[in-house]
Amino acid sequence: MPHPASAGACAILGTNSLSDNQEIESITSHGLQEMPGFSGSGPEGTAASTAEEAGISAGTSSLPRVIIALRHRDFRLFWSGNFLSNIGTWMQNVAQGWLVLELTNSPFWLGVVSFAATFPILLLALVGGVIADHVDKRRLLIYTQSAMMVFAFMMAALAYTHHIKVWGIALLAMGTGIAMALTTPSYQALVPQLVPREELANAIALNAAQFNMSRVVGPTLGGFAMALVGVSGNFFLNGLSYMAVIIALSRIRYGSSTQLEEGQFWQKLKQGFRYVFGHEEMKLLVWLSAISSLLAVPYLAFAPYFAREILHTNARGLGILMACSGLGAFLAAVSIAFQGRGKRRGRFVVFSGLGFYASIIIFTFSRSFKLSCALSAIAGYCMILMVATLNTLLQHLAEDEMRGRVMSIYSTAFLGLPPIGSLSAGFMTHYISAPHAIAGMSAVAFAATVALFAGKKALRYLD
Numbered sequence: 001m002p003h004p005a006s007a008g009a010c011a012i013l014g015t016n017s018l019s020d021n022q023e024i025e026s027i028t029s030h031g032l033q034e035m036p037g038f039s040g041s042g043p044e045g046t047a048a049s050t051a052e053e054a055g056i057s058a059g060t061s062s063l064p065r066v067i068i069a070l071r072h073r074d075f076r077l078f079w080s081g082n083f084l085s086n087i088g089t090w091m092q093n094v095a096q097g098w099l100v101l102e103l104t105n106s107p108f109w110l111g112v113v114s115f116a117a118t119f120p121i122l123l124l125a126l127v128g129g130v131i132a133d134h135v136d137k138r139r140l141l142i143y144t145q146s147a148m149m150v151f152a153f154m155m156a157a158l159a160y161t162h163h164i165k166v167w168g169i170a171l172l173a174m175g176t177g178i179a180m181a182l183t184t185p186s187y188q189a190l191v192p193q194l195v196p197r198e199e200l201a202n203a204i205a206l207n208a209a210q211f212n213m214s215r216v217v218g219p220t221l222g223g224f225a226m227a228l229v230g231v232s233g234n235f236f237l238n239g240l241s242y243m244a245v246i247i248a249l250s251r252i253r254y255g256s257s258t259q260l261e262e263g264q265f266w267q268k269l270k271q272g273f274r275y276v277f278g279h280e281e282m283k284l285l286v287w288l289s290a291i292s293s294l295l296a297v298p299y300l301a302f303a304p305y306f307a308r309e310i311l312h313t314n315a316r317g318l319g320i321l322m323a324c325s326g327l328g329a330f331l332a333a334v335s336i337a338f339q340g341r342g343k344r345r346g347r348f349v350v351f352s353g354l355g356f357y358a359s360i361i362i363f364t365f366s367r368s369f370k371l372s373c374a375l376s377a378i379a380g381y382c383m384i385l386m387v388a389t390l391n392t393l394l395q396h397l398a399e400d401e402m403r404g405r406v407m408s409i410y411s412t413a414f415l416g417l418p419p420i421g422s423l424s425a426g427f428m429t430h431y432i433s434a435p436h437a438i439a440g441m442s443a444v445a446f447a448a449t450v451a452l453f454a455g456k457k458a459l460r461y462l463d
Contacts, residue, residue: 069203081248083210090218095234097304107305111426114301115419118207122416124181137186144179149242156235184411205246208388209333215326223319264358272405290413295445298421324373328380350453355382364435398441
């Protein structure tokens, strides 16, 4: 999965095990003895067999609280497959940004390629949300992951034969973005169906942890791989990494999905918007996500420019810089997993966001590689504290039948707006320097977040 948030990012467990989430919750909150048909005295009523039906293996039934969601077989498969795939994606991201800069020597083209990669999410994530509520999500995810694998192999072949052009990179990035737009809502709506509700925050934190572990491992490996096998090798390895998530998805048990009736698509889409913007707390969370994504997240697209032109380092230095951001994000995800459910989470989201914006502003003025690495880690830490808490709050506030559409609106805000921000920043570099453009946008985000927090009581007391 190429985006955080992403981390941000369906279906029920197979009918041969448990029929729905309520039955899983009865296992965890009331004990195995209260399961229908369970008897502690007979060979067919052992706790081990019931745990196996729930997808909990004997060796993982008593895991530490920080990783408790991993006791569920389907979530373990999903988690590990995505971790390997994300390592490959971050390896490709390092190589792609560096290749664009080598071909054009232009921060403007960095913004254009970033726009091409993520703009489809703005157009299609809402469509993907409606689809996520009414199709076999595993099959959809397998199709989209396969498409992204093909695009990665195409990029590798073109780079290896030296036929790659910047417009070709943009087109392939756009193809990947289209697949991602259809993937993200299903990916995010899947997690609540793989774990019981009381372990949802832990599962989201673990998902954020694996994504951000990949942000540490992937760029580091990517920087070294570029030195050894070139950018084409990074693209090829990313293509191979998609096999991990495809195999994991093929082994997860699924039930059937509700079929979307003919002529109801736009009605379902409008229902989602009415549902989100009819709830004050959800609406404010989406606005916070939009501010961050439009004005702050685009700084990541300009990391190659800061590495080469401002900090005067090489591809390996770029990998280290991005890995520091991933390390901070990983530590944030671990912090959330340890903490569990906090209090006054509305305030927590806001203050985490303010820390994110402030660290970006200082980063743009740094001319020290070590200081920039430290600031990159702080920015990654604050960003994931904000994003993971936003995600958890929206998952808890959404009803089951609306979750796909709620998460698609969130995905549109969080993943669909950065391309507009990246393109805007790219255009601004024609008139002001890239550091000043990024710093100015983050300052606007800081001010807008403070204004929203001061003016909305529901946000200040959101728990």
